[in-house]
Amino acid sequence: MTRAVIFPELLSGREDEDLAQPWIVREGSTNRGAASCDLAARILEVPLDLSEQARVVRAHELMHARVSPHAHHLERALDEVSPRALECAEELRVNTLLGRLDFDVSLLRDGTEKMGGRRLGEAGEWAEALCFMLAVLGTGAEKDYLAGIRLGCPSWLAPLRAVRKRALTVFAQSTHTLARTRFNDEGLPSGYACSTLVLARALSRAMEARVPMVADELRSFRRSLEPGGRRPATGKFAPLVFDESLARRSRPSAASVRVMRPSMTGVAMRYPGRFLTDEHRRAFAQRARRHGGIVVIDQSGSMDLDGESLRTLLRDAPAALVVGYSHRPGDRGATPNVWLLCDRGTVATTWPSGNVGNGVDGPVLHWAIAQRRANEPVVWVTDGQVTDSHDHPDEALTEECATLVRRHRIRLARDLTEATKTIQSNLSTPRSRLANFGRVGHCLLETGAMWSK
Amino acid sequence: MDADEIVGPCWRDFADVLAAGVSRVLLYGPPGTGKTFAALHHGCGSLPAERLVCTEDLTSGEITGTWMPAGAARFEWREGPAIRAWRGADGLGSRLVLDEVDRASGDALATLLAMTDSTASARWRNPETLEWVRPGPEFSVVMTSNIDDLDDVPRPLRDRFPVAIRVDRPHPAAVASLSGDLREPALAGSLGPEQRRVSLRCFYAFDQLRHHHGASRAAQLVFGSEAAQSVLDALAIGAVA
Numbered sequence: 001m002t003r004a005v006i007f008p009e010l011l012s013g014r015e016d017e018d019l020a021q022p023w024i025v026r027e028g029s030t031n032r033g034a035a036s037c038d039l040a041a042r043i044l045e046v047p048l049d050l051s052e053q054a055r056v057v058r059a060h061e062l063m064h065a066r067v068s069p070h071a072h073h074l075e076r077a078l079d080e081v082s083p084r085a086l087e088c089a090e091e092l093r094v095n096t097l098l099g100r101l102d103f104d105v106s107l108l109r110d111g112t113e114k115m116g117g118r119r120l121g122e123a124g125e126w127a128e129a130l131c132f133m134l135a136v137l138g139t140g141a142e143k144d145y146l147a148g149i150r151l152g153c154p155s156w157l158a159p160l161r162a163v164r165k166r167a168l169t170v171f172a173q174s175t176h177t178l179a180r181t182r183f184n185d186e187g188l189p190s191g192y193a194c195s196t197l198v199l200a201r202a203l204s205r206a207m208e209a210r211v212p213m214v215a216d217e218l219r220s221f222r223r224s225l226e227p228g229g230r231r232p233a234t235g236k237f238a239p240l241v242f243d244e245s246l247a248r249r250s251r252p253s254a255a256s257v258r259v260m261r262p263s264m265t266g267v268a269m270r271y272p273g274r275f276l277t278d279e280h281r282r283a284f285a286q287r288a289r290r291h292g293g294i295v296v297i298d299q300s301g302s303m304d305l306d307g308e309s310l311r312t313l314l315r316d317a318p319a320a321l322v323v324g325y326s327h328r329p330g331d332r333g334a335t336p337n338v339w340l341l342c343d344r345g346t347v348a349t350t351w352p353s354g355n356v357g358n359g360v361d362g363p364v365l366h367w368a369i370a371q372r373r374a375n376e377p378v379v380w381v382t383d384g385q386v387t388d389s390h391d392h393p394d395e396a397l398t399e400e401c402a403t404l405v406r407r408h409r410i411r412l413a414r415d416l417t418e419a420t421k422t423i424q425s426n427l428s429t430p431r432s433r434l435a436n437f438g439r440v441g442h443c444l445l446e447t448g449a450m451w452s453k
Numbered sequence: 454m455d456a457d458e459i460v461g462p463c464w465r466d467f468a469d470v471l472a473a474g475v476s477r478v479l480l481y482g483p484p485g486t487g488k489t490f491a492a493l494h495h496g497c498g499s500l501p502a503e504r505l506v507c508t509e510d511l512t513s514g515e516i517t518g519t520w521m522p523a524g525a526a527r528f529e530w531r532e533g534p535a536i537r538a539w540r541g542a543d544g545l546g547s548r549l550v551l552d553e554v555d556r557a558s559g560d561a562l563a564t565l566l567a568m569t570d571s572t573a574s575a576r577w578r579n580p581e582t583l584e585w586v587r588p589g590p591e592f593s594v595v596m597t598s599n600i601d602d603l604d605d606v607p608r609p610l611r612d613r614f615p616v617a618i619r620v621d622r623p624h625p626a627a628v629a630s631l632s633g634d635l636r637e638p639a640l641a642g643s644l645g646p647e648q649r650r651v652s653l654r655c656f657y658a659f660d661q662l663r664h665h666h667g668a669s670r671a672a673q674l675v676f677g678s679e680a681a682q683s684v685l686d687a688l689a690i691g692a693v694a
Contacts, residue, residue, distance in 0.1 A: 005680045009645040012637030012691035020622070020641040025649075055682065062690045101689055179694035191694070 003027075003048040006058050011066050015182040016189050018070065030057050032110045037064035040071055053107040056098070060108065063094045067179050069192045076188070077197055079334030085203040088131040089167075089196045095138050096171045097179055109141035114148040121152020127207035129153075133160050134167055134203065159212050159221055163203065166225040170199045198227075205330060208389065210235040231330050231390035237397060238327045238359045238389035240367060243336030246348040260285040292319040293423040294368045297341070297381040297416070298361070299326040299354035307351065309416030314342055317423050321371055324352065327359025329391040338364055357391035365404045372408075377426075379411045379419045384438025393439065402443035412437050461622045461640070464491070470616050471496035476593035477569065479554075479606070479614040483643045484599045485652020486620050487627040492550040492595035500541055502548035503534035507557040513564040517577060530581035535568040539577070539588040546589025551596040555605050562607060569594050569613045623653045631660050634692055651676070651684065 008023040021042055028035040028045035035057050036045045046061050047054035074086055099105045113136060120129040129149060136142045149156055171178065173195060180191040188197070202225050209232035212221040224232040262271050266284025274283045295313065299305050305324065313322065322342035328335045337360050341348050361382070368378050386398040404410060412429040413419035414436060422429075434441040463482075470478055480488040493502045505516060516535045523529040532540075534549065541547035549568070557565060567575065572588045579586060596614060598606065603617055611617075622643055628636040635656050642651035655675050662671035668688075672681035 002679060005649060005683050007642075007645070007649055007651065007680075007684055007687040009641045009649060010638040010651065010684065010687040010691060012634075012641065012688075013694055020644060022644045022646070055686070058683070059686050059690060062687060063693070066690050066693060097693055101693060176694050181694075 002050060004050055004054065004058070006044065006046055006048070006062070008044050008062060008065055011062060013066065013179075013181075015180070016069070018181070023065075028057075030054055030110060032112060035061050037061040037068065039065065039068060052104065056103050056105065056107045059098055059101075059103050060094055063098055064090075067094065067097065067181060067189075067191060069181075069189045073188055073192065077200065079332055080204065080330060081197070081200045082127075082131075082204040082207055082332065084128070084131045085200040085207060086196065088134040089200040089203060090192070091135040092137050092167060092171060092199070093178060093191070093196050097175065099138060100175045105138060106140035108139035109136075109144065111144075113141040114144040114151075117145040117148025118152040119148075121149050121154075121156060124153070126156065126211050129156060130160065130163055130203060130207055133164065134199070137164060137167060155213060156211065158218055159206070162218070162222045162225060163206055166202060167199055170195055170202075202229075204332070205231045205390070208232075208234045208236075208330075231392075233392035233394065234388045234390050235394055235396065236388055237362045238331070238337060239333065240325075240338050240360055240363045241333050241336045243339035243352060245336075246339055246350065246352070248343070248346045248348050250346055260287060262286075292344070292373065293317055293321075293377040293379060294371060295320055295322045295379045295381060295416075295419050295423060296364055296368045297322065297324045297419075298358060298383065299324045299352075300358045300385075300387075301326075301354060301356045303354070303381070303383060305351060305353075306416055309420070310341065310351070313416050313420045313423070314347060316420050319344055320423065321368075323364065323368065324354075325358075325360050325364045326354030327357045327389060327391075328355035329357040329359065329389070331355070338367075357389075358385060358387040359389050359391060361386045362397060362400050362404070365401060365408075365410065369404065369408050369410075377411055377423055378408060379413050379422050380405065381413045381416060381419050382437065382440065383414065384412075384436070384440040384442075386440060395439075398439045398443055402440050402447065405440065406444060406447065412441070461624070463618055463620045463622065464624050466618050467491060467495065467620075470618070475616055476572075477614045477616070478594075479596045479598070479603075479611070479617040480620050481598045481600050481603065481606075481617060482620040483601070483647070483650050483652075485623075485650065485654055486643045487623045487653060488597040488620050489550065489552055490627060491620075491624060492548070492597055497548035497593070498591070500547040502550050503538040504550045504552065505534050506552040507554050507561065507565075509556060509558050511557055511561040513560055516561060516564045516568060518579075520580075530579060532579070535564075536577060536579075536586060538594075539568075539575075539586055539592055541589045541591060544589050546592030549592070549594045551594065553598060554596045554610065555598045555600050555607075562610065566609055566613070569596075569610070571613075627653060628656070631656055634688070635660055638688060638691060 006025055024043045026043060026045045027048050030047045030053050035047060044061055044065065046058045068090055077086060095105050095108065133145065136145050149160065178191050178195050181189045184190040184193050205224060209221060212218040221232050223229045262274060262282035263284045263286035264280055264282050266286055268285065269283050270285035271283050275281050297305060320342055321344055323338060324341050325338040327337040335355055337355060339352050341351055365380065372378060385393060386401045388394045388397055405412065409428055411422045413422050434445050480492060493504065516533050518530055518532040518536055520528040521531045538547050538549035551565065572592065576585055576587050600606065603611065622640050625640065628639045631639055639653055639656040642656065659671050659675045662674055668685060672685050676684045
């Protein structure tokens with residue numbers, strides 16, 4: 001049986017660091033996922049039958065070999081962009097370029113798209129539904145896929161169309177601009193940077209967004225796709241990423257931590273002079289109680305960590321576990337969003353500043369509760385604002401935090417000075433002060449929790 | 454891109470070896486990359502190089518010379534290309550190019566061994582004049598072969614050529630006369646495995662034909678009906694920007 005030949009070595013025009021090297025060609029098929037281009041290993045897996053569809057699939061993979069960036073350029077974007085978004089946005093660039101070279105991209109379909117769309121809709125896999133739509137946009141599979149979505153989850157069609165419109169706008173640039181591989185000022189292939197990366201950023205935000213259900217949400221979602229648009233609300237916290245890089249020293253300097261305390265009773269008279277000078281005659285010594293407890297500090301933009309107050313806190317409660325947190329809105333795990341300032345006696349030598357957003361209020365409270373020993377107090381230094389991973393205030397997340405506060409008797413403090421007093425007392429946050437704690441405080445007041453007067 | 458990427462490391466190596474005065478070089482690798490052209494023209498000064506294309510039928514006479522009729526009942530000795538290269542102009546010696554050396558038969562190979570021996574050891578006696586001939590000081594030999602594995606070259610012959618360079622792409626100078634859009638593909642056309650190699654000669658023919666008959670017809674004529682569309686697709690995608 002006659003097989004087609006493919007000539008990847010004849011591809012020319014790359015202006016990046018890609019070197020002319022031989023390729024390994026392996027036989028794949030026209031089924032989705034059965035053809036690929038590995039630029040680093042120079043392996044091309046393509047269908048080798050003589051059908052017109054196989055020819056377009058081969059051209060698709062050749063176009064990847066011609067314009068797609070090397071893996072290390074892709075990796076640079078992964079702190080802000082989902083790999084799947086990047087992959088699918090690149091598929092769209094390749095298909096767009098193929099279409100402009102008059103390849104029949106309507107042949108890029110394998111007949112599974114309608115069922116695939118329906119299943120994604122039924123399973124509620126919004127993020128994948130978005131990505132896959134870009135992967136098939138402009139090809140023969142797009143119509144079938146959207147028909148499947150209509151069957152599985154018709155309410156997704158409007159936001160999907162909004163993303164589609166944005167994608168077509170991004171890719172309306174000239175063929176020369178889209179395909180260019182010369183490095184830009186940031187050292188990225190310029191065609192990729194001005195199209196794939198731009199779209200993947202918007203797509204990554206949209207993937208994490210709560211699916212817009214009403215007109216207002218849809219408008220907000222559309223605005224979020226525009227250049228400079230605010231990230232859409234996600235309605236969920238980001239996962240915790242601990243900063244493991246902080247250097248620590250064993251404890252605060254010994255002079256600042258009081259080990260023994262004068263007492264009126266005892267077995268050894270340590271301070272005889274106090275018989276004369278102390279009106280309570282505390283001439284005996286007693287081991288000072290070392291205050292412990294857990295202090296959770298919101299270091300978002302709305303809060304400010306005062307170094308002197310932190311030192312005071314550590315002096316008065318040297319055995320405390322002090323943790324700061326703040327999430328960079330939209331970050332995908334590259335930037336730590338929680339750090340241990342003091343861990344039962346060891347102290348961080350530097351204190352990170354915040355990352356603008358809250359984003360992890362709930363997870364960090366859960367974590368603090370899990371660290372609690374016996375009945376030690378947990379103090380949350382907060383302004384009462386709770387935000388999602390894109391730094392949008394969220395009612396459900398606020399309620400979640402308020403429930404944690406109520407259920408685990410977490411004490412609230414506006415700042416570290418207040419936290420120092422709070423951790424040493426046995427009192428919960430007075431009800432009269434709850435109004436000072438923003439949405440969380442209001443939520444607690446509304447639920448009529450048991451608070452001391 | 455640095456100079457190596459433009460010229461290709463193999464051509465850089467070849468130039469360096471010649472510049473250092475090494476007079477025995479083996480160029481091997483896929484066909485159609487301009488090995489023979491380079492051997493004939495690079496580093497051999499103004500004198501034309503002598504060329505021998507080795508086949509199984511090559512005889513010693515075609516290497517060193519043979520008796521030829523010269524009028525009535527008279528023969529004269531006509532020196533072959535190897536001896537002419539030994540002599541060169543004014544006895545200084547010139548370039549001898551041995552093509553497809555791996556195909557030479559046993560007898561011819563023995564003669565080639567003698568002709569390519571070191572300058573100090575090599576000598577040959579003219580049967581007509583009984584003159585002893587030695588290679589001139591500027592005598593050099595470049596062997597070329599389309600083999601991919603050096604083990605295919607007879608061991609004694611290989612030993613006479615300490616420098617072997619694999620040439621996997623044409624010299625940029627060799628593609629200069631092609632149309633601009635074909636130069637880069639032509640440089641990389643010989644990199645793939647045998648069934649995907651497109652030689653420089655094919656590109657020359659394609660370039661010439663497409664000006665008269667269009668790219669599609671030219672590709673059909675040069676690459677064959679099975680590969681024509683694939684070649685055109687690769688060229689179109691390569692030229693996308």
